[in-house]
Every structure is written in structure tokens, then in C-alpha cells.
Amino acid sequence: MGWISFYLPKYIVKNEYIVYIFSKGYREWVPISMKRRTLLKRGLALGGGVGASLAGSNALAAQQPETLITEIQDWNRYLGDGVDARPYGRPSQFETEAVRRNVPWLTADPKSSVNFTPLHKIDGIITPNGLCFERHHGGIAEIDPADQRLMINGLVDTPLVFTMEDLARFPRENHVYFLECAANTGMEWRGAQLNGCQFTHGMVHNVMYTGVKLKHLLAEAGLKSNAKWLLPEGADSSHMTRSVPMEKALDDCLVATHMNGEALRPEQGYPLRLVVPGWEGNMWVKWLRRIEVGDKPWHHREETSKYTDLLEDGTARRFTWVMEVKSVITNPSPQAPINHGRGQTVLTGLAWSGLGKIKRVDVSIDGGRNWKTARLDGPSLSKSVHRFYYDFNWDGSEMFLQSRAIDEFGNVQPTKTDLRAARGVNSIYHNNAIQTWHVRNDGTTENVEIA
């Protein structure tokens, strides 16, 4: 997430619209804040209807016949829109909460910023294209596919230029992969901060890509024997670059043109993006225009100044590419409280690992004292999110919800205490710790840390 960082030391308030926090100490930009009024409104909106629905959804309490049933509704009688009213279909007008969120209270400059996937509003494993979180460093480049070129140069036999038509003639493949920003959950290193899994965990999405294996493109140019590293580069105004080791490039990297069956969305790199399965989102260069082949890494800005993990002793890890095993309960969560009172309850969430498949997810309702194994449902694919459910009978008392994922290699999601002991709190990136939600006895839910 580049220049946005994640805790709340000092803040500067410059005017009534933009509120941003600037950590002098950290020399990074820290966005977290919102107008108190907005906050209050949001609080109402999120918790809204809790009281009402606790009563309303209790079947035994119904005394009057519901007019929804006894009377004929408009949609029962009148004709709706015809087929061409929505040439490109969109979600129901009632799905107003299922949107990416960022402004106005999170960051100041939308050109180098981020927004978050509403994890609490989606189900299954695929993230709809319009809800995939965005992070760009120089705004969205708008490129006509006719103007798109992909160059391969450096340590190759023949430096090449491909058009989109050329790329469409390579054998292509379909794969479902998660993409997680290395800074996802980065705001939580120093403690619970943001109330909502959209904000704590929403820099992840899961999409089926259609694309060409990078190894086919490289074979076309012909790799020289000392070719060890690649430098993919974007065409946008940030000219994003990252060094990628050759083993990864030849293993599972794709050059993708489609997501979930349609052309990439502009904000996801239309018409061409790199897919680097299981690895930090920022390596998945969007608006891909060039791949240079070299014998050493480049140590560019996004792998030195950013995306390096500062430890307590002042050293920093670099090239921490893999996104490790992680999970989060998406419902209930602060933006999705329990509105139905005690009784049968569905708990659900997502789990993923950049190394492969998820083997198991355990769920605790008492803050990690006792664990039950959740039910994984839906396709279990390598380096893709997995959906888990835990169906149980809530007795109505307060709960401390946690989920703990284990991947196929036996890697267990760590606790926050473990991670802080190992790394301190200034790493920004790679926070894959177990999250705790506190569900109160009225069903409202808060992000907390527990002992």
C-alpha cells in the first residue's frame, strides 16, 4: 500500500473535508480517521435496524398478518423493465452496502490510494469484478487495446513486441487465484483499530483469470542462460516495477486478459496484467507493457522503500513475496452484526494461503480457549480463497469469535502475540494474525484484542 500506513500517531487536520494523519515519527502517510458526524451516521447505518430486526424477525412475535403477504404488491401487478433496460447488468438497487469503500474519510488523494472489498457482503469464493479492491499509484490508466503493446527485452535471443491480437494466439488457461495486498491488515499491527472486516481484511479479492502462461511468452523470445530475474513494468504514470525471480515466472505466472470471464476492469489493469499467484498483490503489475529479463534483481522503490518489512532491531526483510496462511470471519463482523437473537446461527468466512490449498479452518467462539473445525464448502483450489461455515446454536451470551486456518503444508495461522513477538509492530506488511470479533449479547460486534 505504498505511502499509506497504518497506525495513528500524530495527525494534521487541514480543513473541514480532508482529514489525514501524518506520522512524523514513521514518515509515512496514515489515513485513518473520519469526521465525527460521518462516524456517527455510519455507526447508525451499520448497527441500523438491529433493535428493530431483533423483534421483527422473531416469528413467534407476529400478531398481525403481514401486509406484504395479504396485499398485492406493485411488483406482483405491474410490468418491470424490458430486456434492454440494462445492457450491462448491475446489482439490485437494494444492494447499496455492497460497494468498495475508501473516501471521504480514509485517504486524501485518490490517485495513489486504496479502497476495500466489502467481504461481509459477498459469499462463495469468487469476488465480483466491481467489488475487487483497488490500489493504484498513479490513477487508472485508460488504454485502448489497439494501443496496447507488450515488450520483452533484456537477456533474450530476440527482443519482442506483442499486440493484444498476438497474445490471443497463445494457448490460454483459466485459474482462480486470490490477490492480497501485502499491507492488508497492516493497520492492526499496533492494536485493534478499524471496525469492519472490509477495512481490516478487505485488501484481498479472488478472481478467475484467463491468460497466457508467462513461460510461453518467454520461450518465444528465447531466454539466455544467465537469465535469472524479470522486471515487469506498468504503462501507467507510476510505471510500476517489481523484480520477479525466474523460477516463479516459469512456474505459474500468467499474463491475464480476462477476469471472471470478461475483459479485465480498467482499475485492475485493462487490457493486460501480470498474475503472480500467492504472492504480494503489488507484484501483479497492471497495465503491463514490458518485461525485462536480467541476471540480478533491480531493487526498485516498491521493493526497498516500500514492501520491505522493518523488524524491531532495525533490520528489514526484503523480497518477502509469499502471502502466508490467513483467514477472517466475515459474518458476523462489525459491519454485519447478528440481528436475529439467539438460536440457529451461520458463521462464515474466508481462508487462503499463498503456498497452496487450505486444509482446515478452526473456529472459536470463546477467544481461542476451545476450537471447533469449520466446514469448508465450494471448490478447494490452490492459492485461491476457501469459504468456510460454522453452523451453530447461539445461546445469546457474548462471544469472542476467532478463526484459524491451516494450509496443506501444515502452516498454522499465528496469533497477534506470536507475530508481534517475532517482528515488533513496525513491519506494516504481512500481518496474517488471527482476528478477534467481540459479539455482545445484543448481537452488535466490535473489533477487539483480547488477553
Add this chain to the structure above:
Amino acid sequence: MSLRKTILGISAFMALVCSAPALADAADGEKLFGQCLACHQIGESAKHLFGPKLNGMSNKPAGLAEDYVYSGSFKKAAQSGLKWDDESLDKFLEAPLDFIVGTKMAFPGVKSEESRASIIAYLKEFNENGERIKAVVEPKIIKPIVIEPRKLATEFVVPKHGVLHLGRRALDEEVVAWDIDIRPDGLGLPKGSGNAIDGSELYENHCASCHGSFGEGTVRWPVLAGGEDTLTEERPEKTVGSYWPYLSTVYDYIRRAMPFGNARSLSDDDVYAITAYILYLNDLEDEEFELTSENFTSIRMPNEENFTADNRHEESYRLTNNSEPCMNNCADIPARIIQRARVLDVTPDSE
């Protein structure tokens, strides 16, 4: 309150200064407008961004952009009669946040009077519709439409390279145009040089408005200097001087991405000079310093040795030998809240 004072103060001031500053050059202004592009567009296809589009800015009341939501403070200033002309634009651009207290134009201002005059001259070249009044109209060449018969599939030439014979050979000029990356060992460095003194002026014109004259970062933009010996502190300051391992990264990044909103606009020598100046700002070189393609790789950054490989797998909390995590009675006492999500209440509700 302070707004009214400012405006009155300024009109008094304006009565004294009557001649518009000389040396205005719209061509310079166009370049300098680069620092505004992050928030403003100008021209026929201009849209509102974070700031309104800036067409037809001369001699008209402030705050007239349609479909743009100004800040309350700005609206108040406009209602109390603020008009844009050379003088008021000059004062506004010098220090927007002082001129209109509470404006959401979070921009520290343009210090040089000459630069401001040039920017204003550039703004004035655009009328209300975004047409560039002074712009030279190039005669349009109308190409005759020729419908060529579709080529037969067998007429296409199949290249020889590779396995599937797709794509075409990149020409040298094309590779040179795009291959702008630089490595710590100097691979990719263009020939050239620049010194910190020239760098200081370039930096002031192209960078200081966001990053501060001393690299301290203004308003909300990144800090570039300072922070030495803070990496083990509670609030580390990661800057070019305190954190970045290689100088090549500085040159490479500035050349590929800065100034923000006007990338690839600096010459190679300009980037040498600015890089030299950033070293000076970080107390790593003195003001006489000249950075050249020859001495470049001899310069070492102080934090180079403190980067390590990814050794996360060695962290001690990890379970070994496929052992299973605890499932029951994993702690003696019940869970207790030690911290709650707080959202900072930092908001200066204006009322």
C-alpha cells in the same frame, strides 16, 4: 472571521501593488502546471478531479465550476465577492491555505513570484470552454479513405523466432525508449551529470510543493529526508537517507514516476541534479556535490547493510513436525478485552 480579514487585507495590499509581475511565460507555466495535475485538469476534455477544472480562470468570480462541490470556506469566500484576476490568483497560489483558511486545496503554494506569473499566464490561455485561445491551430490533413481488399491468410509473413512464431522483433529505438530501469550496479544509468546547486532550483520548482523545501513533506505528501538512526525507535522515520539501500533506486524512481502527475518530464541531467540535491538534503553530500554517471556507483547509502533475506519460516512460534495446534482448554482464564477498535476522533467539526 479570519477569512474576511484576509480578503480585506489583501485588497488593501493590492491597492499598493498595481503592476502585474513581469517575466510571465505561458510555456513555462505549462510545465509548472505539472504540480497541479494531481488535482486539476484544464482544456477541452478537462474533468473535475479532486479540484475543479480550471478553464476560463481570468477575470471571473471564484467558485463557478458547475457540478463541483467546493468547500464551505471556499464558498464563503466566493460569496463575499472573491474574483479571480492576476493579483488574487497570485496571492491564492502563493499560499492557498492562508489565503482561504479552510480551503480543501491542500497545496502549500508556489513560492516563486515568477513561477506564479507563468502559471497564471498559462491558465489565461484557456477560455471558458477550455479552448486554448493562443494555441496554434494545425491544419487538418484529411486522408482519403481507401478500402483495401482483405489480405489472404497465406499472404501474411510468419516470423522465424521462437516456438509459436508470434509477435515481432522489437526495434532498438523502441527498446531504448522504454528500457529506463536502473540497477544498483549502475546497469541502465544514462550518461550525464548534475550538481546539488542546480538540483536545488529544480527541486524547488518541481518537487518542493509536495515534498517540502527540505524534504520534510508538506501537508500529506511523503517525506524524503531526515530520520537517521530512527529505525529501532518506536516511530521509525523511513526516508531516502535513513532507509533506502541504494542510490540507483532514487534515480530510477524519480525518472519513472515523479513529479507526481507529470512523470517522464525531466531530462536525465535534471534527475542527476535533483538526486544530488536529495543526497545533500539528507546530509550525505555537501552543496558543491556533483553526481555523474562516473561517480554514481561509488556512492553507498548508510542503510544498505540492514536488509536481509526472507527468513519468516525460521520464526520461533511456528509448529514443527506437523504437530497440531491446541483444540481444547487452551488457556486457563476466560478471554478478556484489552483493546477496542477506536476510530480517532480527530475531526475538527467546523461548527
